[in-house]
Amino acid sequence: MTAIRVPGAPEIEDGVLISTNPASGAEAGRVAVADAASIGTTVQRAREAALWWQALGYDGRKVRLLRWRTLLAQRLEELARLTNLETGKPEADAIVEATGAVEHLDWAARNAKRVLGPRRTRTRLLVAEHVGHLEYQPYGVVGVIGPWNYPILTPIGPISGALAAGNAVVFKPSEYTPMVGQWLVDTFAEVVPEQPVLQAVHGLGEVGAALCRAGVNKVSFTGSTATAKKVMGACAENLVPVVIEAGGKDALIVDEDADIAAAAEAAVWGAMTNAGQTCIGIERAYAVAPVYDAFVAAVVEKAGKLRTGSEIGPITMPRQLDIIRDHIQDALAKGGRAVLGGADAVQAPYVSPTVLVDVPDDSLEIREETFGPTLTITKVADADEAVRRANDSAYGLGGAVFGKKNAIRIARRLRSGMVAVNSTLTFVGMGNLPFGGTGDSGFGRIHGDDGLREFARSKAMTVRRGPSMLPATTFERTPAQVARIVKAVQLLYGRGR
Numbered sequence: 001m002t003a004i005r006v007p008g009a010p011e012i013e014d015g016v017l018i019s020t021n022p023a024s025g026a027e028a029g030r031v032a033v034a035d036a037a038s039i040g041t042t043v044q045r046a047r048e049a050a051l052w053w054q055a056l057g058y059d060g061r062k063v064r065l066l067r068w069r070t071l072l073a074q075r076l077e078e079l080a081r082l083t084n085l086e087t088g089k090p091e092a093d094a095i096v097e098a099t100g101a102v103e104h105l106d107w108a109a110r111n112a113k114r115v116l117g118p119r120r121t122r123t124r125l126l127v128a129e130h131v132g133h134l135e136y137q138p139y140g141v142v143g144v145i146g147p148w149n150y151p152i153l154t155p156i157g158p159i160s161g162a163l164a165a166g167n168a169v170v171f172k173p174s175e176y177t178p179m180v181g182q183w184l185v186d187t188f189a190e191v192v193p194e195q196p197v198l199q200a201v202h203g204l205g206e207v208g209a210a211l212c213r214a215g216v217n218k219v220s221f222t223g224s225t226a227t228a229k230k231v232m233g234a235c236a237e238n239l240v241p242v243v244i245e246a247g248g249k250d251a252l253i254v255d256e257d258a259d260i261a262a263a264a265e266a267a268v269w270g271a272m273t274n275a276g277q278t279c280i281g282i283e284r285a286y287a288v289a290p291v292y293d294a295f296v297a298a299v300v301e302k303a304g305k306l307r308t309g310s311e312i313g314p315i316t317m318p319r320q321l322d323i324i325r326d327h328i329q330d331a332l333a334k335g336g337r338a339v340l341g342g343a344d345a346v347q348a349p350y351v352s353p354t355v356l357v358d359v360p361d362d363s364l365e366i367r368e369e370t371f372g373p374t375l376t377i378t379k380v381a382d383a384d385e386a387v388r389r390a391n392d393s394a395y396g397l398g399g400a401v402f403g404k405k406n407a408i409r410i411a412r413r414l415r416s417g418m419v420a421v422n423s424t425l426t427f428v429g430m431g432n433l434p435f436g437g438t439g440d441s442g443f444g445r446i447h448g449d450d451g452l453r454e455f456a457r458s459k460a461m462t463v464r465r466g467p468s469m470l471p472a473t474t475f476e477r478t479p480a481q482v483a484r485i486v487k488a489v490q491l492l493y494g495r496g497r
C-alpha cells in the first residue's frame, strides 16, 4: 500500500491490476484481473445466488439492503479516504458523493415493493369476467459497468435498483477505481455473507466486453458515449437489454430576473466540482444580455478563488489532459477569450479553473464533452435563444436554469432528462427522481420508480372469474354473440368522445 509509482494509467503485472493515485502515484491497492473463464464462473455463481436472493422477497431484501446502507453511513469517512487515495478527489467531495449513494440505497430498499410488487389492475368492460394482475419480476443477473469519475454514486444507483428488484449483480468497476468498487462489494458481503449476490470482476475494457457476453440478463452501463456503442454491440449478439448512462454537455441558463450571485456560485460549483469530471457537470452557460456582464464578473471572481490541489483535484485519467488542452486551444484559436485560466491552465495532473467567453458554436468546447474545470459563457438576446442554443447539442443529460418568473417554463423546454431550477446537479441526489438522458447521453433510467422498473420485467396475468358475456376468444362463439360484441364496441367506443 505504500509504494510510490509514476502517476498514470493503471498497470497490470502478472494478472494483477495495480491502482495508483493520479497525483502522487501512491499505490491504492491491487486486484486480480478476470479472464473470460472466471467471468463465466462469476456469472454462474451469481445466477445461483439470484435464486436465493429472489426467494427472500421484498421484505427480506429490504432488511439486508438497509443494513448495507447503515454500514455505508457509518463508514462514510473510510470510503471517502479510499476514494481520495485512489482518484485524488477531495475527501469532502467524496463524502458528498457517498451521501448520494446512501440516499439511493435507502430509497430503493424502501420502495421496491410498492413499485414492483404484485397488484390487481382495473377491470376493462369488454373482458369484464377477467381480473388483471401485474407484477415485476427480476431479470436474474445484471451486469453493472461503471466509470471512475463517481466510483461510489454511479454504480450504487443501478446496483441498488437491481438488488432491490431481486437480481444478483456482477459489477465491473473502471480500471481506475477497482479498490473503491471492491470495497463496495466487500462491505455488501459483510451484511449478506450467505450468497455472492454482489460480486466484482476487474480489468480493462475487455473485461467489461466479456461480461456483456457472459450470460448476464441485463447490462447497466455508465461511461462514455463511444464505449456505450461498443457495449450495445456486444449485448446485441445475445439480445441482452441495456440501460445507457453516457456523457453530457450540460447547459445552465441565466434569465434576466435571476439572482446573479446564486447563479454564479452554482455555475462555478456545477462546472468545477470533481475538477469538472462530472457527467452532469455544467460545461456551457447562456446568460441573457442584461445580466451577462454581471454574471461573467461574478463567475470569474468566485472561480478565481479555487486552487488546484485543494478544491480542484487532479484529472484522474492522464489522457483526458490532452482533450481538455485541445478544447481550450481550439476555443482560443477560433476567437474565444479566456477571462480566467486559458492556454496554460493544464499543468499535469491538474487543470486550473478556466472560464471562456465569445466561444463560437462550432468549437470543441461547445460541441464535445470536455470533462475538465472549464466553463464557456455565451451572451444571448433572450431565454428563447438560450434554449435554442442549449438544445443544439447531440447530448441531452441534465441542465440548470436560474430565474424567477419563467424559470420552470424554460426548464421544461430544455432537451434533457433532468434539470435543476435555481441550483445545479440537485436531481442526482433525490432518490425518488429518475436519472438518465436522451440522444448521445443514453436512454433508460436509474433511480426513482423508473430506475427500479429498469431492472425488472413486467409480468401480466389475467385470471378468469366467471363466464364470458362477450365470448371473443373461442371458436364456439355464435353469430348472435359476435353481433353482441359489435354492439358493445359501438356503445362503448363508437359515440365520438
Ligand code: NDP
Residues within 6 Å of the ligand: 145, 146, 147, 148, 149, 150, 154, 172, 173, 174, 175, 176, 203, 204, 205, 206, 207, 208, 209, 210, 212, 222, 223, 224, 225, 226, 227, 228, 230, 231, 234, 244, 245, 246, 247, 248, 278, 279, 280, 369, 397, 437, 441
Ligand atoms: P468509459 O466509457 O471509458 O468506461 C466506462 C466503463 O466501461 C469502464 O469500466 C471501462 O473499463 C468499461 N469499458 C471500456 N471498454 C469497454 C468495452 N469495450 N466493453 C465493455 N466495457 C468497457 O468511461 P469513463 O470511465 O472514462 O467515464 C467517463 C464517462 O462516463 C464520461 O463520458 C461521463 O460523462 C460518463 N458518465 C456518465 C454518467 C451518467 O450517469 N450519464 C455518470 C458518470 C460518468 P476500463 O475503465 O477498464 O476501460
